[in-house]
Amino acid sequence: MKTNEFIVSKLQQSLDMNIVPFDLWATEVHVLMLSKQKIIDKIKATKILAALTEIEKEFNQGKFMIDANKGLHLTIEAKVIGKIGDDGYFMHTARSRNDQVMTAEMLYLREKVLNFSGKVLKIVILLIEKAEKNITTIMPGYTHMQPAKPTTFGQWFLSYHDMFTKCFSTLQHIYSKYDLCPAGSVESYGTSWNIDRIYTAKSLGFSNVWEIPQEAISSRGFPQLAYLGVLKDIAITISKIASDLLLFTTFEFGYISLSDTTAQYMGSVTGSSIMPQKKNPDVLELLRSVTPQVIGYESIVANLLSGLPMGYNRDTREMKEYIELGFTKVENALESLTQVLQTMRINKEKMYQNVLVNYSLSTDLADYLSQEKKLPYRKVYKLVGAFVKGKITKKGALTHLSAKELVKRGKKQDINFGLIDKELKNVLNPFEAVMKRKHIGGAASEVMQKMITDRKKMSTTHSEWIKNGWHKINSAKEETCEAINSI
Structure with missing residues (x-):
């Protein structure tokens, strides 16, 4: 060579x-x-x-x-x-080629980011829609992969919505931070020619000039590194969703099933070559695989930039490969995840039944006894904990608990309170338990609806931001054409 x-x-x-x-x-x-x-x-x-x-x-x-x-x-x-x-x-x-190449890369990157932001917004809007449709869909919540407390599938969707929205805000911040024009920096040290850098910046649709030539040229690769950082965050969020859905698709969980558009029985791509019953969630596994790759791209670019002296260094041209790979990988992942979420089927009954038998209402029972019977929570915690442990050992459902049984156990521990079966049945109703969470961010329907309304407005604002970005760029291009025609 x-x-x-x-x-x-x-x-x-x-x-x-x-x-x-x-x-x-x-x-x-x-x-x-x-x-x-x-x-x-x-x-x-x-x-x-x-x-x-x-x-x-x-x-x-x-x-x-x-x-x-x-x-x-x-x-x-x-x-x-x-x-x-x-x-x-x-x-x-x-x-100089130094400011020439950096200006062209910034122009390209700007449009790449706006296009990509649209893909992020698409899944954000979809998650809002799914959250709204599942406000009352009861499901188990998990910590340490063990049943914790019941929640709603609507809040699961909205939680991931907020993660993606934070990433979108980071995209906006980086876009604004680097909405600067390096043209006129020349090799790294400016020029004796009477140039008008503000004219060039405005004509190219930038908000301002990248002021100090040395800093501008030496910063080649830093915008790409920043964007790879948020691409990594998005990839991690995608991976978390994929991990959840992989569990939810298992026979043991059975909360969701993938549509035939994303997974097939005996399919040449996602089916087993020998086991006819298999409908493999390959798409979810591959979504998880994007994260370590993007982390690698970010690490490579960071290492390329580390230790470089002030001024232009040719090493920085290598980062073009990794920012391109990063955007391509994450954009494809977003599109695939969007299809999965749009088409998957939800087994609401299985989710609800699991809440009834997995003892995740134990905390709600302890909370009720402490709140309504004015008992110290730690004492109630120990009472309910010992009682539930016995139920688990005997494989008895918590919902089959009798008030008399619990009151009797309480007396043995010098915890005295009155409780009737009708009262207990209401406490151990998953829907009623979840609907009591009316604090900020709670899963109660009225709280969820308010959060969803707020987030719909936020999505409209984000959509306007993308439109304004394109309008600014397209207007600058049109003005350039007009200037060329009128010279």
């Missing part, structure tokens, strides 16, 4: 093809700025812009190729010179 083929590898060329339209746009704006500042005359600017327009058409027609001996940016420059002659040499005035 020749050195140039190593430096401008086929992989890097394929990755650079993604940023061709963005490099062309940034170059057009740069030329418009040079003309506005009278650094080059309008005749030269018009010729250069016409050549760039031709190159853009060639790219859209699939005729653009990167010369491995030049790389993307010098390939474009060479094509311009080939079309208009020596006037093309003026295009690179007050510019």
Whole structure:
């Protein structure tokens, strides 16, 4: 392999093809700025812009190729010179490949993030819908993978909604943090040319200039590292859902079943080649596998950036591969998870019956005795604990408990209270137990409905944020076209 083929590898060329339209746009704006500042005359600017327009058409027609001996940016420059002659040499005035490549990458990354944010929002909205439909769907809650207290499947959905929403907020924060234009930083130290960096930034739809040239160029890779961090968080959340659903699909749990669109009996992809009864949840297992990969990508980029001195370093070009892989992996995972959640069937009766027999109402019983009978909770805790242990040993259901039996046990421990069977039956009703949780964040229906209403409004706000982001970018592109046509 020749050195140039190593430096401008086929992989890097394929990755650079993604940023061709963005490099062309940034170059057009740069030329418009040079003309506005009278650094080059309008005749030269018009010729250069016409050549760039031709190159853009060639790219859209699939005729653009990167010369491995030049790389993307010098390939474009060479094509311009080939079309208009020596006037093309003026295009690179007050510019370095260092700020050129970073500007193009920031433009590309910006649109990548907005597209990806839409995928996150889609699953966020779906989780709200599922939560609302399952506000009263009673299910066991678990800690240490053991039955804890009854909850609702609606709150399970809403919990994951909030995890994804926090990730969405992180995406917004990073997007805002790096809504800066590095153009004009040149190699890392600015220029003596009378450039207008604010014009360039606004023309490209950035909110502001990336002010200090050294910091701007030396920060190549940091936006990607930040986004890989939130991609990791999203992947971990996906993995948690997948782990839950894997358990819920087992014969022993039986809470959900995957639809035939995501898992099949005797299917060539998800069925067993020998066991005809198997409907393997391969999709959920593969969703879990995304997380360690994204963690790896983040670690690689962090290590690439660590120890680099101030200024431009070619090491940073390697991070393009890993941010691309990160977005692709997590985006595909989100789409697959969305399909799983949309089509899975819920066995509400199995969930409810498990609550009746798994002793998870024990805490609600202890709470009731402490609240209504004015007894110290720790004493009641020990009373109910000893009683439940006996029931578990004899494999007797807690719901078959008699009030007389519990009162008698209490007297033996010097805990005196009155209790009748009708009262006890109500305490051990899973629905009634869950509906008592009326505090902030509780699973009671009225609390859940308020939270769902609030989150619907939040989703509308998030949707508007995405629309505004696209509007700003598209308006900037339109203004660039108008400026080119009017020069």
